[in-house]
Amino acid sequence: MKAVVIRAHGGPEVLKIEEVPDPVPGPGEVVVRVRAVALNHLDLWVRRGLPGAPFHLPAITGADAAGDVHAVGAGVDDIAVGTPVLVMPGISCGHCAHCVSGADQLCARYGILGESCDGALAELVKVPRENVIAKPERLSYEDGAAMSLTFLTAWHMLVARAELRGGETVLVQAGGSGVGVAGIQIARFVGAHVIATAGSEDKRQAALDLGAHAVVDSRDPSWPKAVKELTGGRGIDVVFEHVGGETFERSLRVLAKAGRVVTCGATSGVDVKVNLRHVFFKSQSILGSTMGSKGEYHQLVALYAQGIFRPVIDRVLPLSEIQAAEAALEAREVFGKVVLVP
Numbered sequence: 259m260k261a262v263v264i265r266a267h268g269g270p271e272v273l274k275i276e277e278v279p280d281p282v283p284g285p286g287e288v289v290v291r292v293r294a295v296a297l298n299h300l301d302l303w304v305r306r307g308l309p310g311a312p313f314h315l316p317a318i319t320g321a322d323a324a325g326d327v328h329a330v331g332a333g334v335d336d337i338a339v340g341t342p343v344l345v346m347p348g349i350s351c352g353h354c355a356h357c358v359s360g361a362d363q364l365c366a367r368y369g370i371l372g373e374s375c376d377g378a379l380a381e382l383v384k385v386p387r388e389n390v391i392a393k394p395e396r397l398s399y400e401d402g403a404a405m406s407l408t409f410l411t412a413w414h415m416l417v418a419r420a421e422l423r424g425g426e427t428v429l430v431q432a433g434g435s436g437v438g439v440a441g442i443q444i445a446r447f448v449g450a451h452v453i454a455t456a457g458s459e460d461k462r463q464a465a466l467d468l469g470a471h472a473v474v475d476s477r478d479p480s481w482p483k484a485v486k487e488l489t490g491g492r493g494i495d496v497v498f499e500h501v502g503g504e505t506f507e508r509s510l511r512v513l514a515k516a517g518r519v520v521t522c523g524a525t526s527g528v529d530v531k532v533n534l535r536h537v538f539f540k541s542q543s544i545l546g547s548t549m550g551s552k553g554e555y556h557q558l559v560a561l562y563a564q565g566i567f568r569p570v571i572d573r574v575l576p577l578s579e580i581q582a583a584e585a586a587l588e589a590r591e592v593f594g595k596v597v598l599v600p
């Protein structure tokens with residue numbers, strides 16, 4: 259099969275299309291013929307390499323895929339070759355206490371497709387049987403690939419961790435990013451009042467079109483003041499954070515009493531200052547969140563099947579244009595997802 263192979267860490271130029279052996283499904287595994295695969299920041303992290311994070315090389319990244327079952331391993335008797343499927347990105351052991359209690363994202367052996375094993379930027383990808391679910395007919399392959407990781411992450415952050423309730427006010431940081439697009443829609447679905455930040459007029463308009471009630475300019479350092487004014491001085495109940503750095507410090511500044519900041523990432527810096535006086539006097543919470551469970555993924559797919567959420571795809575490119583695709587994501591030139599078609 260053809261795959262995008264990374265043999266050395268570096269810029270987009272290290273992404274090379276190569277001919278590699280087809281994956282063969284072992285017991286309990288399936289091989290999916292990839293029809294669409296969406297990029298995430300994770301692809302960039304693995305490609306660049308992180309100090310202290312031993313990503314194996316050569317690597318094939320790609321966490322979000324949709325396709326057709328191409329082959330099944332021994333013991334897989336409940337899904338037929340040819341079935342259109344969505345691929346769940348979280349891989350876990352399946353038998354530890356976390357896995358069997360429905361919190362597989364906490365498994366000690368948890369990994370993400372394309373990070374801990376070969377991923378879906380290829381014509382074929384191999385995953386455990388439990389990592390595929392029938393694709394709802396109303397979702398195209400491109401839409402299915404575009405929704406997995408970001409919607410799962412955002413759902414777990416807002417619904418499971420922050421316990422966002424209808425009528426609360428939520429601030430979605432970087433509303434134009436993949437995870438921000440999901441955050442806006444899930445917060446609206448829950449019945450929250452949604453304010454989104456974005457760094458350009460186009461992205462702010464797109465956030466409004468997606469359902470945000472109000473937007474603020476993240477490039478204007480006085481945005482916390484604008485957010486406070488939008489809430490009548492009360493502040494925000496839940497801040498949806500994935501930016502980190504100085505943005506995180508400002509996220510804390512706009513938090514209401516009993517407010518929660520929930521974070522799944524820190525694209526602009528992991529070391530932040532926290533004013534503990536505000537945290538304890540205002541009974542605030544800082545919550546970490548990574549991915550979500552397979553059970554939550556099943557819930558999301560049921561909601562996709564009803565047309566509750568819509569994916570936002572910036573562009574669809576052939577797999578051969580992977581270098582340009584990752585460069586565009588890296589330059590933050592995109593609103594929503596970049597999808598590749600093998």
Ligand SMILES: [Zn+2]
Nearest residue numbers: 351354357365
């Ligand atoms: Zn486990």
